[in-house]
Amino acid sequence: MRSLWLILIFVLSALISKCNSREARAISGRIVGGVEVDIEKIPYQVSLLYYDSLACGASILSCKFVLTAAHCFRGVLIVSSYTVRAGSSTFFEGGSIHDVSKIDIHPQYNRTLLDYDAAILTLRNLIKYDATRQAIQLPFLNEVIPEGTAVITSGWGLTQNFNESSYVLRMVELKVTNQAQCNIIFLGDGGITTRMLCAGADGKDSCEGDSGGPLQHAVSKKLVGIVSFGQSGGCAQKGIPGVYTRVAAIRTWIREIVEI
Ligand SMILES: *[C@@H]1O[C@H](CO)[C@@H](O)[C@H](O)[C@H]1NC(C)=O
Ligand SMILES: *[C@@H]1O[C@H](CO)[C@@H](O)[C@H](O)[C@H]1NC(C)=O
Numbered sequence: 313m314r315s316l317w318l319i320l321i322f323v324l325s326a327l328i329s330k331c332n333s334r335e336a337r338a339i340s341g342r343i344v345g346g347v348e349v350d351i352e353k354i355p356y357q358v359s360l361l362y363y364d365s366l367a368c369g370a371s372i373l374s375c376k377f378v379l380t381a382a383h384c385f386r387g388v389l390i391v392s393s394y395t396v397r398a399g400s401s402t403f404f405e406g407g408s409i410h411d412v413s414k415i416d417i418h419p420q421y422n423r424t425l426l427d428y429d430a431a432i433l434t435l436r437n438l439i440k441y442d443a444t445r446q447a448i449q450l451p452f453l454n455e456v457i458p459e460g461t462a463v464i465t466s467g468w469g470l471t472q473n474f475n476e477s478s479y480v481l482r483m484v485e486l487k488v489t490n491q492a493q494c495n496i497i498f499l500g501d502g503g504i505t506t507r508m509l510c511a512g513a514d515g516k517d518s519c520e521g522d523s524g525g526p527l528q529h530a531v532s533k534k535l536v537g538i539v540s541f542g543q544s545g546g547c548a549q550k551g552i553p554g555v556y557t558r559v560a561a562i563r564t565w566i567r568e569i570v571e572i
Contacts, residue, residue: 346466346484351401354466354483356448356535357526359403360384360433361395366403369467369525370396371448371535375438377570380524381538381557382421382431391415396435399444401481403468407444411436416569418562425502429540429557431524432569448526448535450572453563455534461488462530463511465539465556467522485530486511489553497543497552507561509537512553527556535559 351357360368360380370380378396391412400407414434421428439445451457466483494510495503504510511527527537537556559566566572 346482348480349401349466349483351399351407351444351481354464354481354526354528355399355444355446357466357481358396358398359400359468360524361397361403362393364404366468367394368523369469369539370433371526371538372398372439372446373432373450373566373570374447374572375441376435378433378435379535379538379559379566380431380433381429381540382417383423383426383429383540384524385415385417385431389415394433396433398439399442402479404479408437408439410439418565425505426508426541426555427505428507428562430538430559430562430565432566448528449533450563450566451529451534451536451560453560455560457488457509457529457536457558457560459488459490461536462486463488463527463536464530465511465522465525465527465537465554467525467539469522484513486513486527486554488536494553494555498555504555507558508540509556509558510553511537511556512551 356372358370358372358378359366360370368380368384370378373379391414394412396410396412397403397407398410412433413436416432418428418430462485464483464485466481468481489510489512491504498504522539525539526535527539528534529536536559540555540557542554543552
């Protein structure tokens, strides 16, 4: 009887700690304060579907590979339950559907800290490039993204304002924020590693369901980040940036798999 209680307490505390973890609050949300955009403006954005529902955003690396966040995958990985929709401004129709044949989670991915929050999907049927489907340029290894750099993030996550439809792709412009200040904001929660980059703007943010999607340099259009996590208790809070996986820090791992 006593051991039963211990097991129950153990299971409950595991559940509670899971709910408080970054991973638990990283999934399902909204681009806040953005504008609707046609896929031709962001042709490297794709949606990652789990059966028919939106799991995450992702970016086209090449005709055979897309990049997303590792936290998009939880529990037992059944590769065949995931597909990618490319070339559509909506996640539920149009464009082309690509079956996933392999999921490579970054080997150093830490699900507590959301460090190295990156995964590469190998597609079974290749993406054909056109005005709605293009590969995104990548930064160099350890390329510096200075504070204040204008960046754009996009996705289909739920919006805060009910009138901001989440069925159509949305984008928002943000600025890279100070890394040391961002680390202080998230310190109680494990802090910010060099594999992370923070970006924000008052009243604007990416949020949960945008996870895995691109954060691109507004001028060079390079993929500087992957939507990763934010502050618990809501997105677009004043002074609280969102956190992105720093693509320049995982460049070697991407090259090993994708050979670009
Ligand atoms: C993740 O990071 C935390 C904090 O540094 C550490 O305690 C933990 O062991 C790490 N987990 C794994 C699986 O490496
Ligand atoms: C939402 O749309 C309705 C109808 O078009 C409008 O009356 C309302 O003011 C809008 N609400 C917001 C918060 O924009």
